[in-house]
Amino acid sequence: MFDGFQEILYTLRQNKLRTALTAFGVFWGIFMLILLLGAGRGMQNGIYSDFGSDVMDFIVVYTGTTSVAHNGRGVGRYIELTKDDIKSIQQKVPGVRFISAENNRGGISLVYEKKTGSFGVHGVPDDYFKIKESIPFNFGRKVNLLDNDQQRKITVIGTAVSERLFGKDVDPVGKNIRVNGVVMKVVGVFYDKGDRGRDSERIYIPQTTFQKLFGTSDKVGSIWLRPLEGVDGFKLEESVIQLLKQRHQVSPEDRRAIRSFNMAEPAKMVNGLFIAINGFIWFVGLGTLMAGIVGVSNIMIITVKERTREIGIRKALGATPTGIVSTLLMESILVTAIAGYAGLALGVGLLELISFALRSAGANLPFFQSPEVDFKVAITAIILLVVTGALAGLMPALKAARIMPIEAMRAD
Structure with a gap:
């Protein structure tokens, strides 16, 4: 050799x-x-x-105004989603892994001591972060089930909000800020790189707290879903849209009243x-x-x-x-x-x-x-x-x- x-x-x-x-x-x-x-x-x-920091299989359902008359109802009717819609989806549409509501208000005043800023406020249940599970938290924790059950006045804030109110590389967990005049405790800081980092210019509060703060009752701004592994997300999306159109008396041909975005499509x-x-x-x-x-x-x-x-x-x-x-x-x-x-x-x-x-x-x-x-x-x-x-x-x-x-x- x-x-x-x-x-x-x-x-x-x-x-x-x-x-x-x-x-x-x-x-x-x-x-x-x-x-x-x-x-x-x-x-x-x-x-x-x-x-962004989102998973590649989520689906968002949101609404607009009707563009086709149906069952004696005219054009231009605004469709509002409710918590009952979420319950109906859970009961009648198989293959849903996670489902969550989301409400939001833009341009809400946030105040910490002498510093102020105007940001978007999103009211979410704890299941929301099972859908957006890839969002990293630099400090603290996410919104949990007890926060919603007890209507706690807590918030998790984006890094852009944290830097504006507290300064860069500062841990704000445990500090109080005013959200639309209401004192809330910061329990977490996240970074969402979606929309080139602009999704970090928002805060999340418990959904029940959001309803009390803004008087939205059981209204839902949008519905977020993730399919079970192996389930066709496009068929699931179609089933959800069909069910919601039936519940809200919307024509099957109407494409503006109830709309959706499926992340699986661009992925x-x-x-x-x-x-x-x-x-x-x-x-x-x-x-x-x-x-x-x-x-x-x-x-x-x-x-x-x-x-x-x-x-x-x-x-x-x-x-x-x-x-x-x-x-x-x-x-x-x-x-x-x-x-x-x-x-x-x-x-x-x-x-x-x-x-x-x-x-x-x-x-x-x-x-x-x-x-x-x-x-x-x-x-x-x-x-x-x-x-x-x-x-x-x-x-x-x-x-x-x-x-x-x-x-x-x-x-x-």
Whole structure:
């Protein structure tokens, strides 16, 4: 084994320029593949960040005015959702994992000592944060069941609100603020990057507290839902809309009275887009890589031709075909593995350097964030490289194993 390795190194040293050029072709192929995959992941991270802190399967149902007359009712009737609608959905529509109401008022005055601000106030039950489960809380906690049952005067505030009233990097939990003139205790601070961070310019209070503060009774501004795993969100959305139209005497053809937004729709479009982009990246990257592998195969063919006499002598002295094939294959694998690993290491290192530079500069590019390569992808690339390297040297090696000693001695 050691003697064979020494022989391979000797052969490579005898053809330094040829070996270097062949290795560079493989190195460049894997290097470009890693860079392209990292850039694709950076674009994917950037676009997904624009979706905010929300999960990718929620559905929001909201209302407007009727645009089609129905059952003797005219056009322009405003539809108001109620808590009874939520109960009806829970009873009659299967496949709902979580459901929550939401009420909101914009431009509400918030006061802390001498600092004031105008922000949106949202009244929600505790189930609301099971739907928006991806929102990170920097300090404190979320609204819970007891807050709603006891109509507690508490609030969780966005980071933009916290910075406006308390200053940056200050923990406001436990402090009191005035919400529309009512004293409420801050129990949590969240950051919602939705709408480019503007969703952090709001506060949440218990739904029952909101109803008492603004006199909304059992009225609901919008209904949020998440389907059970495996349930088709689009069919669930259709069933909910159909039920609400029946309850509120709305024409089935009316598209303005009861409307909805399904996060699965844009998520599906983006996922399809990135499947196509990743397919194109792999196509280009593997094409570049295969050019290097073809170079390895060509060099091995030349090597076999140059060493025809030597191979014939070795066979005459008792060398087995397996020994000759393994030596040539090891030469091919060694060149591709070392060059490929170097390309992989440099590509990953460059991506990490770019990611570090973006974080250090505080750059917030709208469609490019945190370029990276998945570990499984890197391992797949290395395995693919070794296999193709072996295949590149296999045909020349098999040809060498079939050389007859007498023919080899006649070779020029």
